[in-house]
Amino acid sequence: MPDKRFVIPRQDINREAFAASIPDFNRRSEIMKTDMGYKCSITNIVRLTEQEKLFQLHILESREREIFRFRPGQFLMLELPGYGEVPISISSSCSNHEFLELCIRKAGHVTSALFNVEKGAYVAVRGPFGSSFPMDEMSGNNILLIAGGLGMAPLRSPLSWINEHRERFENVDVLYGVKEPSQLLFTYQFDEWEMINHIRLHTIVEHGTAEWNSRTGMITDLFNDITINPATTYAIVCGPPVMFKVVCSYLDKLGIPMNRMFVSLERRMHCGMGKCCRCMVGSTFTCVDGPVFDYWSVMNLKEAI
Amino acid sequence: MYLSTKGILAFVNELYSSKPTGKECDGMIYKVISKAEFKRFIDTLVLNNPSFGPRQVDSDIRGDAVYHFLPVTSFDDIAFDYTATASSAKHFFLPFREELSRFAFHGQDWNQHINYDTNPIVLIGLRPCDISALNILDDVLLNGHFPSPYYLGKRKNTFVIGMDHLPRPDCFCKSMNHHSVQTGFNLFCSDIGEEYYLSINSSKAFNFLKEFNTRDPHDEDNCRLVERRKLISNSFLSEVDVTALPSILDIEFDSPVWEKWGNKCLSCGTCAMVCPTCYCYSVEESFAIDLNGATRQKRLYSCNLVDFAVVAGGHNFRPKNGDRLKYRYYHQHRGFAENANQQICVGCNRCGRACLAGINPKDVINDLRMEKESCLTNVSLSPGRT
Numbered sequence: 001m002p003d004k005r006f007v008i009p010r011q012d013i014n015r016e017a018f019a020a021s022i023p024d025f026n027r028r029s030e031i032m033k034t035d036m037g038y039k040c041s042i043t044n045i046v047r048l049t050e051q052e053k054l055f056q057l058h059i060l061e062s063r064e065r066e067i068f069r070f071r072p073g074q075f076l077m078l079e080l081p082g083y084g085e086v087p088i089s090i091s092s093s094c095s096n097h098e099f100l101e102l103c104i105r106k107a108g109h110v111t112s113a114l115f116n117v118e119k120g121a122y123v124a125v126r127g128p129f130g131s132s133f134p135m136d137e138m139s140g141n142n143i144l145l146i147a148g149g150l151g152m153a154p155l156r157s158p159l160s161w162i163n164e165h166r167e168r169f170e171n172v173d174v175l176y177g178v179k180e181p182s183q184l185l186f187t188y189q190f191d192e193w194e195m196i197n198h199i200r201l202h203t204i205v206e207h208g209t210a211e212w213n214s215r216t217g218m219i220t221d222l223f224n225d226i227t228i229n230p231a232t233t234y235a236i237v238c239g240p241p242v243m244f245k246v247v248c249s250y251l252d253k254l255g256i257p258m259n260r261m262f263v264s265l266e267r268r269m270h271c272g273m274g275k276c277c278r279c280m281v282g283s284t285f286t287c288v289d290g291p292v293f294d295y296w297s298v299m300n301l302k303e304a305i
Numbered sequence: 306m307y308l309s310t311k312g313i314l315a316f317v318n319e320l321y322s323s324k325p326t327g328k329e330c331d332g333m334i335y336k337v338i339s340k341a342e343f344k345r346f347i348d349t350l351v352l353n354n355p356s357f358g359p360r361q362v363d364s365d366i367r368g369d370a371v372y373h374f375l376p377v378t379s380f381d382d383i384a385f386d387y388t389a390t391a392s393s394a395k396h397f398f399l400p401f402r403e404e405l406s407r408f409a410f411h412g413q414d415w416n417q418h419i420n421y422d423t424n425p426i427v428l429i430g431l432r433p434c435d436i437s438a439l440n441i442l443d444d445v446l447l448n449g450h451f452p453s454p455y456y457l458g459k460r461k462n463t464f465v466i467g468m469d470h471l472p473r474p475d476c477f478c479k480s481m482n483h484h485s486v487q488t489g490f491n492l493f494c495s496d497i498g499e500e501y502y503l504s505i506n507s508s509k510a511f512n513f514l515k516e517f518n519t520r521d522p523h524d525e526d527n528c529r530l531v532e533r534r535k536l537i538s539n540s541f542l543s544e545v546d547v548t549a550l551p552s553i554l555d556i557e558f559d560s561p562v563w564e565k566w567g568n569k570c571l572s573c574g575t576c577a578m579v580c581p582t583c584y585c586y587s588v589e590e591s592f593a594i595d596l597n598g599a600t601r602q603k604r605l606y607s608c609n610l611v612d613f614a615v616v617a618g619g620h621n622f623r624p625k626n627g628d629r630l631k632y633r634y635y636h637q638h639r640g641f642a643e644n645a646n647q648q649i650c651v652g653c654n655r656c657g658r659a660c661l662a663g664i665n666p667k668d669v670i671n672d673l674r675m676e677k678e679s680c681l682t683n684v685s686l687s688p689g690r691t
Contacts, residue, residue, distance in 0.1 A: 006353040006513055008425035011461045013454055034451050035406050035419055035601075081408040081415050082599035084590040086617075107617035122414055241620065268616045270588040273451035277585035278606075278613065280632070283639060288450050 034273055037079045037124025038064040043099065045119055048185050052150065053115060054091070057100040057125065068128070070094050072135060072158040073264060073292040076127030077272045078102065083113040087269040089291070090128065091153045093160035100125070103153035103185060129272040131292045133158045133262055138234040139168040144226075146175045146247055148219055148239025152185045154264045154291075155238050163197040172199045173226050177219030177239075181205050181212045202226065220246055230255035237295075238264040248295050261295035334505040336519040337526050343494070343501050346517050347380045350427055354464070357397065358383035358429035359390055374428065383429055388473050389653060393581035394428060394435045398442065398459045401578075401605050405455070405588065408599040421454050425462040434476070434651040436467050436490050437483035438581030441649050445584060455603075464509060467493040469533070471540050473654070477667060479541040481652035485534065497529040545667050546674060547648065551639045553673060558631075562672045567627020569662045574607030576633065576656035576664075582649045583607070583636075608633050634669060 044056035059065040070076075075089040086108070092101035106115050117123075135158060143162060147155045155174075162169055174193070178184055184203065193199045202225055208216040215221065219239075233256055237247050244263055251261055267279035267286040279286035282301030293301075338346065350356065358377040361370045361384055372387040374394055406419045431439075439460070446456045467490040478484040486493070492514075493504040502522060505511050522530075577583040587606040592599045606613065609629045614622040623629045637650040650666065657665035 002353040003349070005516060006349050008354050008427065008462070008464050008509060010425050011458075013421050013458045013461065034454075036417060039417075081410070081417075082590055082592045085588060085601070105617070111617070120413070124417065266616055267614070267622075270586065275446065275451065275453060275584070276587065276603075276606075277608070277636070278587065280636075283635065 034126070037077075037126045038068060039122055039124050040100070042117065042119055042121050042123060048103065049183050051183070052103055052105045052153075052185060055102045055104060055114070057102065057123065058098065059100070059125070060122075065097065068100075068125075069097070070128035071132035072161045073132040073154065074128040074130045075154075075272075075287075075291060076100075076102075076125045076129065077269070078104075078110075078114075079124040079126065080110055080114055080117070081124070084110045085126075085270070086110045087129075087267075087272060087287070089154035089157070089264070091156040093164065094157060095160075095164060101156075103150070103156070105150050126272060129287055130290055133161075133236060133292055135161050135165075139165070141169065142171045142173070142229060142233040143169055144173050144175070144228065144233055144235040144251075146219065146235065146237045146239070148177050148243040148247075149179070149183065150185070151238035151240070151243070151264075152176060155236060156186060158236060159193070159199075163193070163199070166197055170232065172197075174199055174201045175204075175219060175222045175226075176201065177204045177206070177222070177243075179206045181209055200226070218246075219243065220250060223250060228254055228256070230257075233260070235261045236264075237261065244298075248298075252295070258296035258299060259294045262292055263295060263298055264291050265293060265298070266291070334511060335522050336503045336505060336514065337497075337500050337522045338503055338514075338517065338519045339500050342518050344380045346514065347383070347429065349516075350464075350513065351377055351379060351382075351429075354425060354427045356427040356429060359387040360384055361387070377429065385430060385468065386470075387430070388470065389432060389434075389476070389655070391655070391659065392579050393438065393653070393655060394431055395438065395442065395581050395584075397426065397428060397463060398439070398456055399584055399586075399605060403455060403603045405601045405603050407601075410597055410599070421458045423458045423462045425464065427464045427466065429466045430468045431465055431490070432470055432653075433467060433486040434478045434483045434653045435581055436465065436486045436493075437478075437651045438653075439465070440486070440489040441582050441647075441651070442584060443489065444647075445582075445649070465490040465492075469493075469495045469537060471537060472542075474542045475654045475657060475665075475667075476541065476652060477543040477545045477654060478652040479538060480543075480545040480547055481648065481650055483651040484537060484541065495530055495533055497526060497533055500526070502526060502530045502533075543654070543667055545652070545670050547638065547670070550648070550670065554635055554639045557673050560673065562669070563627040563631040564625075565627075566664055566669055566672070567625060567630045569664055570609065570626045570630045571662050572609050572611055572626055572629065573661060574610045575659045575661060577607030577609065578605065579655040579659045580637075581651060581653060581655065585613075585636075608636065630664070630669075634666070637666070638670070 038059050038061065040057040040059050042055055043058045046054040048054050059068055070090055072094055075087050077085045078088045079085045088102045088104060090100060091103045092099065104111050104114060106112055145155050145159060162172055190201055194201050202222045204215040204217055204219060204222050205212060206218065235251050235256055237244060248261060248263065252258065265281065265286050269279040269287045270276040272287045274285040274288035284301060356377050357374045359372045360375045360377065360382060362373045363371040365371055372384060372390045373392060374390055377383050406417055408415050408417055443460065446453045467486065472478065488506065491507040492510040495502040505514065585606050585608055586603045588601060588603055590599055590601045613629060623632055638648050654666065657667065
């Protein structure tokens, strides 16, 4: 029989008030159940290309739906119970409070499993995490969005912000390069962007097909089509690592200041909270300090791109 | 000539805490306990609580004893004169495998359950560097953007009894300023001959000790404590110059030193497993065998393992051994933003002792500092096995 005087009292952090309060992921330095996801149902699935699908999610609890507010460029952790969690950037407009849209490529274990689920299935999201594009800072300037391949997915969120506040921006150019015409994402919105929102969309493919009657080549070839005024242009770049180097150094040569070029980096995050260190770039976390960095930080971070 | 008690303690604290920790240690109470009474105290504590202490499990090829923190049931089980355990005490706070949450499926729907429950344990005989490592983990895991409840629960429910020791010849805790510790423990014992000099840092420890015969320290005890600490401080044989190491690491990012040591590295991840401050992990989920549930597990990982920085699509941001070894040294000796860029290495040299390829932090850092003799003598072509 243990002597009560010498038994160490148990401290149950489940019962403490801070653990019971509702999770708020953007507030800092408070203990919360950050591992508890918001349950969502998949309300729609659209096949965009052979490799990518657009998932539309609806957070079930109205209270949690109220909490989940994000800014363009942030990402969330998508949980498929039993398979795992993946970091996915949010492709929908941040003013859409009802539905989240995630453009997902079939790339690994979890996303392959996700391609087999059907409408109505339940998944969970945690987040939003990370930094965002400074849309207010960009207001009043020309915007240059450069996307390569799946890089269009994270850029759709700032693009819809621009579309909703179109009067705040001058010229908006979107340069979009993919390998083959069949890999173009969000083709159903191209006309809307061009006609209604007056966005100049330039697409280019590496390997054209017979039906393709637009440009063929690398994304850097598109720079010949447009005129850039470095003094009043903000650039957002997202794409495969090799594209960052080429495009950013080109823009740098044009004279766009490094703090006006923003890149969205990609890493395999396991926690999203700056704890697992899997997404470390140099000495910063992609999940907490990123995924949106200005080119100045990326230049100074080792092994970033 | 005797100084007053307060004067000596102020002197001792000043001497051994040249780096300001920012944490209060005013709440500390100092007592002296005889060794016989200390045995009675430990026996009582061990009897009433699940306790873990250093025990010899094996001896290595050179005949040195190998110690581990294992369950103990009496004072005699504990090897108080141990040098350092092969694996660190972090595994009581960051287990190799830890269940983060559990999913229960019913039909198409599922529910998520999270459990932060832990039972109180007593950890006996932690070395100052081990306790410093826990303080660093506190900084990283509790002060960041998203404090970890899993860690907090374990940390709050662990009663830590520290104990000072004479260093091993390859320890370089003194260079890292972690050979003495001011905070992060419940009770700290310094061996001053026939008695233990106790630093009591928590009300829990004070309440337990009320039941035992202790006395306030005399001036002679304080002098013996100073002498003991001086002896420890002067016994360090290994020294690593860490002056301005963060900037040297930045400057030497493309140094051939990394390739040289990287070619020796076997990418086995042993160093991270024994390290008292390595906390990187991976998260994986698995279905229960009856398919009615699933668990999300956290598994301690090592940045030296080949797939640490692989992203979807197969691109590896650190494909070479040298890149990953460099990354580990960056984390250890430069620190990351999460813990205010402080060095997180405590200098216990567990990684150096455990490394199968004989890579030693001391040699790597000296090599990086372009110290010529180190370059010439310490790098052999084949991995030296110990």
